[in-house]
Amino acid sequence: MSTVAVAKKASPLDALQRWLPKLVVAPSMLLILVGFYGYILWTFILSFTNSSFMPSYKWVGVQQYVRLLDNDRWWVASKNLVLFGGLFIGISLVIGVFFAVLLDQRIRKEGFIRTVYLYPMALSMIVTGTAWKWLLNPGLGLDKMLRDWGWEGFRLDWLVDQERVVYCLVIAAVWQASGFVMAMFLAGLRGVDQSIIRAAQVDGASLPTIYLRIVLPSLRPVFFSAFMILAHISIKSFDLVAAMTAGGPGYSSDLPAMFMYNFTFSRGQMGIGSASAMLMLGAILTILVPYLYSELRNKRHD
């Protein structure tokens, strides 16, 4: 710091002024270092111990990771995450883009429609899960309603069907997040340069072509951000599973976050639980690092 030398004759008050900014952030810095990075390290260490109901620091090497990868339930949870995440991200993006484009056509009552599409995002996943658990209730929910309305052969019992229960999670999650994707893309569409579109029109391009070939490709950063957020939501998804299925029937709708909670806090297998948390961190890092890298590189050009 070169300015320090100049202010050699500073009074104690000036010295305080100079240190004040650092003093103000110091507690936060400490909390971040301990509460985030220190604790991650701690969990990392626990994942190499034989901790069960209580933490223990007896080193067992990668044994917990081996047990984790041998565990059928972990594989079910991981496969479910791929299925759930893939469908959730894909469907939310398609729905979000579709409605954003439609809403961008000078629609009356646009504000109202936008508000309706986005309100589920304000709700807790527990509330969402509770509502959809009821809607998808076999026997009393949509199942019964559509039969009452005259569709005699209608059956909807996915919630108790091991093969299909994950789709129930997807439906609820899409309901919650697709309006948000729509809002992101709508904001992006409003920033598209009008003269490009007009020029394409003069050239005789049709409206769908203009959107598919020119407008949407220019929104690549929005796709990227939306993907990041949705992927992040799916890896962390815990409350939705807890409220809707509690992982069941059996453990057919388990997700890694649910697995981690179950093994760590209900079954007293902290070692395996910690190992699963570390693998979740790994999953987040593999999508996060490229994202942050490109973000920071762009920022440097500002």
Place this chain on the structure above:
Amino acid sequence: MTDSIAMTPVARPFAKSSFSFSRIAIYVTLFGAAAVYLIPLVVMLLTSFKTPDDIRTGNLLSWPQAVDAIGWIKAWDIVGGYFWNSVKITVPAVLISTVIGALNGYVLSMWRFRGSQLFFGLLLFGCFLPFQTVLLPASFTLGKLGLANTTTGLVLIHVVYGMAFTTLFFRNFYVAIPDALVKAARLDGAGFFTIFGRILLPMSVPIIMVCLIWQFTQIWNDFLFGVVFASGDAQPITVALNNLVNTSTGAKEYNVDMAAAMIAGLPTLLVYIVAGKYFLRGLTAGAVKG
């Protein structure tokens, strides 16, 4: 909900406002979808005012035979106390984390020092961390502090793990303000807090709103921290709701379940309706760079 983040409609050259088949199709699609989005809320409300018999004989969207508030009364009996727990957790945690975020953001934008960029990077990373990686050590710590299963413990947890986002909000907001303003004030002899209080704070109202609403929604809706750190008497309403819905003892009273879900959802829903533009800005500011 008109907003400055370019959400106001602009004239589309190709969107003729005359009636045509495609215009009608667009309107039908948009309003149809709006109805679909509303169905779960409508169903929750309808079910919460029905009697158990009515629920069995009618269907999701049938009108209640007689509007019955017993579901709401029973639900409040069960989750009402936990509703106040959530208030006791959310209000202090939101306020404290916002103040800390404002100060951190101020330093990280206007008073950079060696290492402040690194600190910001570490914080930014914190926005994305899966909390599963910190749950165990955090619960050991709360136990040591004697704060396990208390609302105070949850306030502490929410402040620490909410700090990343609140700092990010304010830092990104202040970075956009020309620092000539602050430099001039510094030359005039204004100190750290004077500059903050006199110059920056008065122009921070929008970002304070964004931050308050974001934190309120996050903390009120939290389930993971609640279920891990505060089971029992101190649990927040989300945990109480989940316990109510997923208990298998006795006959299921869906009207009570739905009323309890509405009670848990109403505060954030109201905030969204009243201050939707700040809510949306918070959602996007957190992820798309601010």
